[in-house]
Amino acid sequence: xxxxxxxxxxxxxxxxxxxxxxxxxxxxxxxxxxxxxxxxxxxxxxxxxxxxxxxxxxxxxxxxxxxxxxxxxxxxxxxxxxxxxxxxxxxxxxxxxxxxxxxxxxxxxxxxxxxxxxxxxxxxxxxxxxxxxxxxxxxxxxxxxxxxxxxxxxxxxxxxxxxxxxxxxxxxxxxxxxxxxxxxxxxxxxxxxxxxxxxxxxxxxxxxxxxxxxxxxxxxxxxxxxxxxxxxxxxxxxxxxxxxxxxxxxxxxxxxxxxxxxxxxxxxxxxxxxxxxxxxxxxxxxxxxxxxxxxxxxxxxxxxxxxxxxxxxxxxxxxxxxxxxxxxxxxxxxxxxxxxxxxxxxxxxxxxxxxxxxxxxxxxxxxxxxxxxxxxxxxxxxxxxxxxxxxxxxxxxxxxxxxxxxxxxxxxxxxxxxxxxxxxxxxxxxxxxxxxxxxxxxxxxxxxxxxxxxxxxxxxxxxxxxxxxxxxxxxxxxxxxxxxxxxxxxxxxxxxxxxxxx
Amino acid sequence: xxxxxxxxxxxxxxxxxxxxxxxxxxxxxxxxxxxxxxxxxxxxxxxxxxxxxxxxxxxxxxxxxxxxxxxxxxxxxxxxxxxxxxxxxxxxxxxxxxxxxxxxxxxxxxxxxxxxxxxxxxxxxxxxxxxxxxxxxxxxxxxxxxxxxxxxxxxxxxxxxxxxxxxxxxxxxxxxxxxxxxxxxxxxxxxxxxxxxxxxxxxxxxxxxxxxxxxxxxxxxxxxxxxxxxxxxxxxxxxxxxxxxxxxx
Numbered sequence: 001x002x003x004x005x006x007x008x009x010x011x012x013x014x015x016x017x018x019x020x021x022x023x024x025x026x027x028x029x030x031x032x033x034x035x036x037x038x039x040x041x042x043x044x045x046x047x048x049x050x051x052x053x054x055x056x057x058x059x060x061x062x063x064x065x066x067x068x069x070x071x072x073x074x075x076x077x078x079x080x081x082x083x084x085x086x087x088x089x090x091x092x093x094x095x096x097x098x099x100x101x102x103x104x105x106x107x108x109x110x111x112x113x114x115x116x117x118x119x120x121x122x123x124x125x126x127x128x129x130x131x132x133x134x135x136x137x138x139x140x141x142x143x144x145x146x147x148x149x150x151x152x153x154x155x156x157x158x159x160x161x162x163x164x165x166x167x168x169x170x171x172x173x174x175x176x177x178x179x180x181x182x183x184x185x186x187x188x189x190x191x192x193x194x195x196x197x198x199x200x201x202x203x204x205x206x207x208x209x210x211x212x213x214x215x216x217x218x219x220x221x222x223x224x225x226x227x228x229x230x231x232x233x234x235x236x237x238x239x240x241x242x243x244x245x246x247x248x249x250x251x252x253x254x255x256x257x258x259x260x261x262x263x264x265x266x267x268x269x270x271x272x273x274x275x276x277x278x279x280x281x282x283x284x285x286x287x288x289x290x291x292x293x294x295x296x297x298x299x300x301x302x303x304x305x306x307x308x309x310x311x312x313x314x315x316x317x318x319x320x321x322x323x324x325x326x327x328x329x330x331x332x333x334x335x336x337x338x339x340x341x342x343x344x345x346x347x348x349x350x351x352x353x354x355x356x357x358x359x360x361x362x363x364x365x366x367x368x369x370x371x372x373x374x375x376x377x378x379x380x381x382x383x384x385x386x387x388x389x390x391x392x393x394x395x396x397x398x399x400x401x402x403x404x405x406x407x408x409x410x411x412x413x414x415x416x417x418x419x420x421x422x423x424x425x426x427x428x429x430x431x432x433x434x435x436x437x438x439x440x441x442x443x444x445x446x447x448x449x450x451x452x453x454x455x456x457x458x459x460x461x462x463x464x465x466x467x468x469x470x471x472x473x474x475x476x477x478x479x480x481x482x483x484x485x486x487x488x489x490x491x492x493x494x495x496x497x498x499x500x501x502x
Numbered sequence: 503x504x505x506x507x508x509x510x511x512x513x514x515x516x517x518x519x520x521x522x523x524x525x526x527x528x529x530x531x532x533x534x535x536x537x538x539x540x541x542x543x544x545x546x547x548x549x550x551x552x553x554x555x556x557x558x559x560x561x562x563x564x565x566x567x568x569x570x571x572x573x574x575x576x577x578x579x580x581x582x583x584x585x586x587x588x589x590x591x592x593x594x595x596x597x598x599x600x601x602x603x604x605x606x607x608x609x610x611x612x613x614x615x616x617x618x619x620x621x622x623x624x625x626x627x628x629x630x631x632x633x634x635x636x637x638x639x640x641x642x643x644x645x646x647x648x649x650x651x652x653x654x655x656x657x658x659x660x661x662x663x664x665x666x667x668x669x670x671x672x673x674x675x676x677x678x679x680x681x682x683x684x685x686x687x688x689x690x691x692x693x694x695x696x697x698x699x700x701x702x703x704x705x706x707x708x709x710x711x712x713x714x715x716x717x718x719x720x721x722x723x724x725x726x727x728x729x730x731x732x733x734x735x736x737x738x739x740x741x742x743x744x745x746x747x748x749x750x751x
Binding site: 448449450451453454455456457458459460461462464468469471472473474475476 | 550551552553554573574575577578579583584586588589590591592593594595599600601603604605607608611643660664
């Protein structure tokens with residue numbers, strides 16, 4: 001079957017999925033996930049000092065080396081300043097006026113999600129964990145396998161499919177567990193892709209990270225299922241500092257899904273995650289995100305600050321790291337999933353849809369650092385701005401002096417809805433080797449009156465027409481997502497644009 | 503089915519339709535012919551409810567309801583289909599997806615059940631075959647990279663799938679070669695020549711009318727219908743030109 005045909009088949013499947021997505025959209029209110037579960041929290045004392053760092057480390061029963069690492073980061077962070085180069089208007093954050101650790105009081109050791117606290121279980125239901133996963137959870141025969149490492153606030157409460165993954169040699173656990181069970185692996189890679197001093201928010205994360213996910217795929221193993229983590233901020237005023245580390249050893253493959261929703265809050269909440277990926281020779285990591293943190297209300301009140309550092313290292317030859325993100329949430333997004341292409345013939349990819357509405361601000365993009373020979377990268381960025389929002393693509397393509405025959409293709413498209421929003425494209429290109437081929441294309445467009453009337457004349461109402469056109473605009477990126485995520489993403493795009501027309 | 507009385511419509515500050523009246527019964531095919539700038543496309547857009555085409559006076563009733571009171575998508579759901587002179591491209595949205603969502607929105611508006619994926623594909627295959635259109639074309643993005651002829655045939659497939667009671671076809675024949683014209687003509691006949699359906703063909707030329715025999719031919723000039731006749735009027739227009747006939751009227 002040719003690629004083309006595969007795509008067409010996908011179109012048909014997608015046509016069906018759209019109906020499901022539409023039904024979900026129909027039932028959705030302005031912000032579908034505006035509720036919070038009633039579970040007792042065990043907080044770290046408010047504020048940030050060495051005591052907080054020690055509290056977190058102690059709560060998690062960490063070894064001494066981990067505490068020392070955290071403390072080193074904390075001292076470093078105290079001398080650093082918040083970055084201000086992005087096209088963002090970031091309100092002053094009082095780091096002393098927040099909690100840095102919260103965990104559900106019950107910490108059950110579960111064999112399966114069935115044994116999960118019903119309140120938490122209900123939370124997942126509301127999160128709309130995709131049908132495929134529900135089937136798996138219900139034990140439906142033949143269902144596609146997806147493992148869920150559920151992060152409820154800060155602590156992983158359950159990990160499914162651990163056994164099957166273990167038999168394949170895959171390690172998939174919370175990073176807290178990994179620190180205790182696989183200290184040699186964690187020590188070897190933690191902070192190696194994103195150095196402790198990388199940036200203000202990453203350093204902060206090093207000091208106070210609460211939990212997160214650790215994945216190790218051994219040599220030659222194709223991970224038997226997609227790995228999925230659902231993050232969710234659930235406690236008021238609790239900063240969320242997730243830490244993810246994924247290592248794909250020689251010749252291995254893993255697809256990792258990360259999805260986020262957050263309850264409606266008036267207080268701003270800081271989210272400063274760090275994600276590090278390492279791909280060895282001939283290894284491939286596909287990392288997909290659908291981000292739907294609470295964006296604030298229609299007046300721009302509240303909402304999550306999402307200051308995330310994500311970076312992948314293609315260390316081995318012929319390795320590949322692919323980032324796909326759909327960013328619809330957060331009041332402020334500051335995020336540049338990047339690839340450092342050291343291995344010969346390694347490949348970096350970045351596919352992004354960033355949608356902003358009302359008063360949201362997004363400054364997002366990628367860095368492709370070409371150090372190795374014959375390395376290639378592709379950047380496809382689709383920015384959608386509505387309301388009074390501001391949406392910037394910021395991307396760096398750097399080619400080192402020793403990197404022969406590098407190729408990069410970059411395409412940045414912006415779509416504007418209305419006349420009060422902004423779209424900006426800020427590409428940086430630094431080439432130190434003359435054999436490089438760098439292509440950059442950028443377009444800015446509006447939804448045309450012709451398109452709107454055409455779609456409406458066929459029977460779609462105004463919002464349906466906008467949703468359809470926007471999903472078409474974003475399709476090149478959406479088709480990179482795993483199927484169940486694509487449905488969620490289409491749903492999110494439609495929900496996020498509600499009220500932006502008419 | 504459609505009753506237009508004394509319709510006045512403006513685009514910007516310019517009055518284009520100046521008291522147009524026309525009545526179409528179920529089972530009839532009407533052709534409107536006229537010179538450039540007579541208001542043919544304005545009529546189509548005003549009936550479709552396109553923003554910017556403002557009806558300033560007159561009334562239009564469609565199957566007994568006030569058409570002018572409805573939003574464009576409600577008009578579509580009520581059974582009106584507009585075939586566009588310049589079909590619009592929607593990148594990234596396949597024809598199938600576009601039509602399925604459109605059809606199901608219409609059905610929802612009418613209180614009917616949505617078609618499942620399977621039912622829809624079956625319907626689409628049937629209509630595509632009727633118009634000798636490759637299913638592959640239905641999988642491509644709406645009108646993107648289509649030739650002029652393909653776009654027009656695509657309009658006909660859309661019409662077949664959406665199954666309207668009234669089709670207003672705005673210069674569907676323009677840009678078509680002889681073979682495509684024949685395919686489109688036979689498509690119109692197959693889909694729309696039914697006792698409970700009607701067609702308003704807007705055209706410059708006689709040649710489409712050789713394929714789709716109209717029951718009535720109207721001459722539109724200066725924003726009004728100036729002459730109405732049978733199919734022979736189209737032939738007369740072809741021979742004598744619009745000017746002579748418009749003036750004689």
